[in-house]
Amino acid sequence: MPTLTRRALLAGSALAVISAPAGPSVAAAPPAGKEAPGIYRYRIGTFELTALYDGIWYRPITEKFIHNAPFAEVETALADAFMPADKLATPFTTLIVNTGKKLVLIDTGTGGQIAPSAGVLRANLVAAGIDPRAIDLIVISHFHPDHINGIKDKDNDLVFPNAEIMVPGAEWKFWMDDANLNAAPTDLKLTFRNQRRIFSDIARNVTRFEPGAEVAPGIATLAAPGHTPGHTVFAIHSGDQSLMVLGDTAQHPAVFARHPDWQAAFDIDGDAAVATRKKLFDRAAADRMLVTGYHFPFPACGHLVKTAGGYEHVAVEWQPNL
Numbered sequence: 001m002p003t004l005t006r007r008a009l010l011a012g013s014a015l016a017v018i019s020a021p022a023g024p025s026v027a028a029a030p031p032a033g034k035e036a037p038g039i040y041r042y043r044i045g046t047f048e049l050t051a052l053y054d055g056i057w058y059r060p061i062t063e064k065f066i067h068n069a070p071f072a073e074v075e076t077a078l079a080d081a082f083m084p085a086d087k088l089a090t091p092f093t094t095l096i097v098n099t100g101k102k103l104v105l106i107d108t109g110t111g112g113q114i115a116p117s118a119g120v121l122r123a124n125l126v127a128a129g130i131d132p133r134a135i136d137l138i139v140i141s142h143f144h145p146d147h148i149n150g151i152k153d154k155d156n157d158l159v160f161p162n163a164e165i166m167v168p169g170a171e172w173k174f175w176m177d178d179a180n181l182n183a184a185p186t187d188l189k190l191t192f193r194n195q196r197r198i199f200s201d202i203a204r205n206v207t208r209f210e211p212g213a214e215v216a217p218g219i220a221t222l223a224a225p226g227h228t229p230g231h232t233v234f235a236i237h238s239g240d241q242s243l244m245v246l247g248d249t250a251q252h253p254a255v256f257a258r259h260p261d262w263q264a265a266f267d268i269d270g271d272a273a274v275a276t277r278k279k280l281f282d283r284a285a286a287d288r289m290l291v292t293g294y295h296f297p298f299p300a301c302g303h304l305v306k307t308a309g310g311y312e313h314v315a316v317e318w319q320p321n322l
Contacts, residue, residue, distance in 0.1 A: 151165065
């Protein structure tokens with residue numbers, strides 16, 4: 001059998017081009033210049049879930065970002081995840097749960113108030129055919145701005161005017177306490193003041209829940225302290241299927257799932273954050289549960305596999321049918 005060499009292959013290709021009959025020219029299509037909507041739907045039992053992308057923030061970091069690891073190791077982890085050495089890719093994905101009786105929004109996105117590359121939630125709601133006025137219930141995992149700022153727009157008007165709002169009681173107690181505000185470092189004072197901007201004038205319409213409570217039938221709450229004092233995870237059950245909504249138990253999994261012992265500067269109690277992360281990740285891996293993380297790459301859902309040193313996130317395959 002004759003051997004097909006690279007030279008012969010290239011020569012044959014050139015001959016085919018020269019000998020091809022002339023035909024009508026085809027103009028190149030102009031670039032679209034914009035991304036397609038960030039929407040992904042899937043089912044948990046009879047519940048229909050809609051993941052809605054709100055954009056991404058390339059968070060600048062320094063050697064102070066991880067308290068208990070040399071920055072060289074952090075840089076290596078970022079490089080292994082194909083990120084710049086001085087920025088953490090931080091996507092934002094909210095979740096709408098259609099229980100058949102209620103539309104429940106878990107966390108509300110950045111409201112376009114965090115980074116210019118984030119704030120597309122409302123556009124993706126429109127693309128998904130969901131009217132913000134149709135949201136019945138908003139449940140909040142914790143009070144960091146990228147989770148609550150979407151409650152209001154930049155003019156402080158409610159984005160979801162008909163929604164009941166439910167928040168963790170421990171979060172409300174910590175962040176709305178004036179003594180904690182006064183004792184906070186300067187940078188953290190900005191976060192305290194942001195919570196007051198969001199909640200002060202609607203406080204009478206905000207319901208506080210305790211860990212273990214159901215915020216809606218099939219949506220239970222689990223205490224997940226460390227990142228913040230009242231940080232909460234949601235367990236969604238329908239039929240024989242379950243989903244754990246991890247919130248900020250870990251930020252980008254390529255960094256914090258692979259290195260579960262790392263304590264980040266944004267965790268108020270680093271030891272508790274690590275303990276919570278390992279406990280919930282062990283449970284999800286052992287039970288082979290589907291999980292979704294607020295800062296996981298879109299559509300932010302998949303499974304966790306335990307490894308010798310940590311965990312790997314295995315993303316779901318995109319399904320054309322629910």
